[in-house]
Amino acid sequence: MKNTLSSRRFIIMGIIITVGIIYIIRLLFLQVFDDSYAQLANRNALRFVTQYPARGLIYDRKGELLVYNELVYDLMVIPRQVKNLDTALLCELVGIDKEQFLTRMKKAVTYSSYAPSSFEKQISKEDFGPIQEKLYMFPGFYAQSRTLRYYPHAVASHVLGYVGEVNENMIKKNPYYKKGDYIGMSGMEKYYEEILRGTKGSKITLVDVHNREKGSFQNGKYDTASIAGSNLYSSIDLQLQLYAEKLMANKRGSIVAIEPSTGEILCFVSAPFYDPNMLVGRVRGNNYMKLLHDISKPLFNRALMAEYPPGSIFKVAQAMIALDMGVIYPDTGFPCDKSLVGCHNHPSASNVRDAIKMSCNPYFYRVYQKIIQQKDPTTQKVESKYGLSIWDEAMYKLGFGKRLGIDLPDSKSGFIPDTSFYNRYYKGGGWNFFTIYSNSIGQGEVGVIPLQMANFAAIVANRGWYITPHLVRYYGDENLKKRNTQYVKKNFSMIPQSYWNLAVEGMWGVVHEGGGTARRAMIEDIAVCGKTGTAQNVGADHSVFICFAPKDNPKIAISVYVENAAGGGGTWAAPIASLLVEKYIRGEVLRKEMEETYINAAPCQSLPLRRYVQKSESD
Amino acid sequence: MERRERGLLENIDWTTILTYLALVFIGWISIYSAVYDEAHKSILDLDARYGKQLIWIGVSLLIALFILVIDPKFFSQTSYLWYGIFIVMLLAVLAVGSETKGAKSWFGVGDFGIQPSEFAKATTALALAKILSGIDVDMKNLRTKFAAITIVAIPMLLVLLQNDTGSALVFFVFVLVLFREGLSLSVLIFGAAMAILFVLSLVINPYVLIGILFVITIIIWRLNRKRKLSIWLCLGLFVFAAGVVLSVEYVYDNALESHQKDRIEVLLGQKSDPKGVEYNVNQSKIAIGSGGFFGKGFLKGTQTKYNFVPEQDTDFIFCTIGEEWGFVGSVFVIGLYLYLMVRLIKMAERQRSKFSRVYGYCVTSILFAHFTINIGMTIGLLPVIGIPLPFISYGGSSLMAFTLLLFIFVRQDASRMDLV
Numbered sequence A: 001m002k003n004t005l006s007s008r009r010f011i012i013m014g015i016i017i018t019v020g021i022i023y024i025i026r027l028l029f030l031q032v033f034d035d036s037y038a039q040l041a042n043r044n045a046l047r048f049v050t051q052y053p054a055r056g057l058i059y060d061r062k063g064e065l066l067v068y069n070e071l072v073y074d075l076m077v078i079p080r081q082v083k084n085l086d087t088a089l090l091c092e093l094v095g096i097d098k099e100q101f102l103t104r105m106k107k108a109v110t111y112s113s114y115a116p117s118s119f120e121k122q123i124s125k126e127d128f129g130p131i132q133e134k135l136y137m138f139p140g141f142y143a144q145s146r147t148l149r150y151y152p153h154a155v156a157s158h159v160l161g162y163v164g165e166v167n168e169n170m171i172k173k174n175p176y177y178k179k180g181d182y183i184g185m186s187g188m189e190k191y192y193e194e195i196l197r198g199t200k201g202s203k204i205t206l207v208d209v210h211n212r213e214k215g216s217f218q219n220g221k222y223d224t225a226s227i228a229g230s231n232l233y234s235s236i237d238l239q240l241q242l243y244a245e246k247l248m249a250n251k252r253g254s255i256v257a258i259e260p261s262t263g264e265i266l267c268f269v270s271a272p273f274y275d276p277n278m279l280v281g282r283v284r285g286n287n288y289m290k291l292l293h294d295i296s297k298p299l300f301n302r303a304l305m306a307e308y309p310p311g312s313i314f315k316v317a318q319a320m321i322a323l324d325m326g327v328i329y330p331d332t333g334f335p336c337d338k339s340l341v342g343c344h345n346h347p348s349a350s351n352v353r354d355a356i357k358m359s360c361n362p363y364f365y366r367v368y369q370k371i372i373q374q375k376d377p378t379t380q381k382v383e384s385k386y387g388l389s390i391w392d393e394a395m396y397k398l399g400f401g402k403r404l405g406i407d408l409p410d411s412k413s414g415f416i417p418d419t420s421f422y423n424r425y426y427k428g429g430g431w432n433f434f435t436i437y438s439n440s441i442g443q444g445e446v447g448v449i450p451l452q453m454a455n456f457a458a459i460v461a462n463r464g465w466y467i468t469p470h471l472v473r474y475y476g477d478e479n480l481k482k483r484n485t486q487y488v489k490k491n492f493s494m495i496p497q498s499y500w501n502l503a504v505e506g507m508w509g510v511v512h513e514g515g516g517t518a519r520r521a522m523i524e525d526i527a528v529c530g531k532t533g534t535a536q537n538v539g540a541d542h543s544v545f546i547c548f549a550p551k552d553n554p555k556i557a558i559s560v561y562v563e564n565a566a567g568g569g570g571t572w573a574a575p576i577a578s579l580l581v582e583k584y585i586r587g588e589v590l591r592k593e594m595e596e597t598y599i600n601a602a603p604c605q606s607l608p609l610r611r612y613v614q615k616s617e618s619d
Numbered sequence B: 001m002e003r004r005e006r007g008l009l010e011n012i013d014w015t016t017i018l019t020y021l022a023l024v025f026i027g028w029i030s031i032y033s034a035v036y037d038e039a040h041k042s043i044l045d046l047d048a049r050y051g052k053q054l055i056w057i058g059v060s061l062l063i064a065l066f067i068l069v070i071d072p073k074f075f076s077q078t079s080y081l082w083y084g085i086f087i088v089m090l091l092a093v094l095a096v097g098s099e100t101k102g103a104k105s106w107f108g109v110g111d112f113g114i115q116p117s118e119f120a121k122a123t124t125a126l127a128l129a130k131i132l133s134g135i136d137v138d139m140k141n142l143r144t145k146f147a148a149i150t151i152v153a154i155p156m157l158l159v160l161l162q163n164d165t166g167s168a169l170v171f172f173v174f175v176l177v178l179f180r181e182g183l184s185l186s187v188l189i190f191g192a193a194m195a196i197l198f199v200l201s202l203v204i205n206p207y208v209l210i211g212i213l214f215v216i217t218i219i220i221w222r223l224n225r226k227r228k229l230s231i232w233l234c235l236g237l238f239v240f241a242a243g244v245v246l247s248v249e250y251v252y253d254n255a256l257e258s259h260q261k262d263r264i265e266v267l268l269g270q271k272s273d274p275k276g277v278e279y280n281v282n283q284s285k286i287a288i289g290s291g292g293f294f295g296k297g298f299l300k301g302t303q304t305k306y307n308f309v310p311e312q313d314t315d316f317i318f319c320t321i322g323e324e325w326g327f328v329g330s331v332f333v334i335g336l337y338l339y340l341m342v343r344l345i346k347m348a349e350r351q352r353s354k355f356s357r358v359y360g361y362c363v364t365s366i367l368f369a370h371f372t373i374n375i376g377m378t379i380g381l382l383p384v385i386g387i388p389l390p391f392i393s394y395g396g397s398s399l400m401a402f403t404l405l406l407f408i409f410v411r412q413d414a415s416r417m418d419l420v
């Protein structure tokens, strides 16, 4: 009996050891087989704080600040760590009501209870002061400072572009970006994103359950410092840009001005424009939708994206190409035969210079005919295909029908029709000069963007070459500017300078001689060479003018488009260009009366115009 | 006199004492690590918990030494007296004690407090040993059973009245002692079956469970037909089991306090409560799990140090061990406990005095209960029931009471040759 009872000790030992073994097996699974707990532990105790670098600033060509950064704060929340929250006080400080509070918390919890998400974004320095003071009372909440872009002159919206939060697609495409990061969405901000943004850093801190910092993780072994972004020193002339925007404020269209010798863009306007500060911070969402749905399309960058028929301005290019091909000569004359194509009343042109000055349609009909109906040297037969193909090549060399390569995203290429296009357009290839002759006077199928027009003005100004138009001259540190070497190469047209001189003379005549179409562009003391055009349109025609000045050693080449402004290039575009030339070269405009007239003029028909100005303090 | 002293030193079970010292030391460095702060590095900082624990360790060692030098008969002779004193203390604490964490179980003296329920386990062990070592005692005897159960039940009820469910549960473990002393195996099996039934009736819908029980009853009856197991006995057992299930359901719905319900439901995965009870268990599992095989190293645990784990130096101290010393350290600590308990059973079996043997089993059982409930809770196998891990958890009462409990037996064991 005693022995049997004594042997019960083995049962008891068995129970004890069984429990021990069960616990060891459990620990084996917890600690050895399952490594998810290590990650959970890191999520608990490590806080990855992104060190955002300051984004590079943007200056104009004279050192005026165009874009700078302003410090704002994001109030972040880690829902799981929120404790004993004085909801009423927090709501009061942030300026929201209880319902908003609940929606935001719900949103944060849906994203993650463990990871931080922003509770209130972009609180200004002034508003953040009182929150900062009481922040210690809200465990689970902390502040993350960020910088926002500000535009002190509220100018050049389409050039500078804007910065916005990355979306899912961008994150997928480029793993550098994390949710909540900012990225250049358009304009220079987008094109120069990698230069402007700098490099993010990261700091890992240990935090306790109350989210109090407990020092760096492994003495900062895994921390990285952020590297500030580089500044951009743009070619924009702030004063000229402001003046151009003033001139275009009541109009639709565009202005592009280039320094011919360098290809640097002096001003770049697409009207209607908007105050770039509208697309900054908390107001962006609403403003963006407002701009997006405006039927006058203020977000649309006309200077880069609008393809217009070039109209009469194209005649200058036609003349140069025909001369270069040897199908006409400087003193070739054609009668103004209105049976070929309509024209205005003028004496017939007896040479190329006068034909340009008088912009005679039948003359260029014949010129284009000579270009297209050439003998193919391989077959010795006259073939439009051959003529068209060498004409295309010549046009490309003048910057038409291709992307110029400006340092802005989303540029259009314009359109120069080629053989394959016409074969498709006229099924079975049933086309010849007589079906495509409209191209001769810049109508028909050709399309040109305003930037290409300004560039063409620069080519004439340079007598035959151009440097790709661009916006950034230097980038880097104030003390260590690096030249933007992307834009130094001269692109030659390969057309002799003597021919270009004829174009220059003709364009000088347009402004200065009787019978010229742009007498309003004339400025005392400054020799302006220009060419008017009318871009045909479904509605009222667009008024177009290109010019450069001074005639010798030109400093500025301009294209001006005024949409739906009846009266031709001489009526609206030419005087506006002239005012800009005077402003740039003389530094001030003496023709005050004229200035006022064109600033106030609102010639654009058919669409209402709204002006988008947000800040008055920047004026 | 001299001979006797030498005999004592020779007969003391040093391995037990070494194991005890190892556990106390592990406890102290774990407390140190759990509350470690770069700013307060001094080991002897009496404001810090590890500093206070150092005092408790000192006091406990003095108690141990004192017990080793006094006459072993002292405890067997005064068993009932101590038992009575602590019954009075438990009553007193109910009347004038202070409350922590919902349990009214403390006598507070400034920063330091005394928890009579910790000591009551030891005095109950003494009284149980005393009563079972009486002359005409037989576990088959109804009177003996009744006396033994009464001895255990009185302090247990008083502890339960203090709202200290965890400590009250520990008293159930004396059934192991009674089993060793002759209580029928079927009672033990019955107890285990009841425990399983209890958990099952919380997990499964009671009516489904009753259905399952019915099917099992039929199967058992069919299988045992040759042995002519009475259909009435089977049906009787079934009715009884069904009654248990329904009464658990009833007690659960009506009697249990809501925080206890939460703990049980969370454990059983019926309720998601990430900020409350489940949060504690989750954090505990994260801390232990993140320790990996070798652990993060001494003072390198982030989860316990930065308070992600609740009660990280008392009830959840095993998390600190698991996080900083990993699987290796955890198994080592579990191994120490298993070794100590098996050792104590062997020691109990070598006693010539029945009092010593029963008392030895009581000590083992109490350690086993704490070990099972505490570690089971931290690794998420048992509900959150707040009782300390013996010798390791922070706390003066607990350390002193366990020291007292253990060394009374070590003293009995050392003089096992002397008498009877």
Ligand SMILES: [Zn+2]
Pocket (backbone or CB within 6 Å): A336, A337, A343, A344, A346, A359, A360, A361, A362, A363
């Ligand atoms: Zn004509």
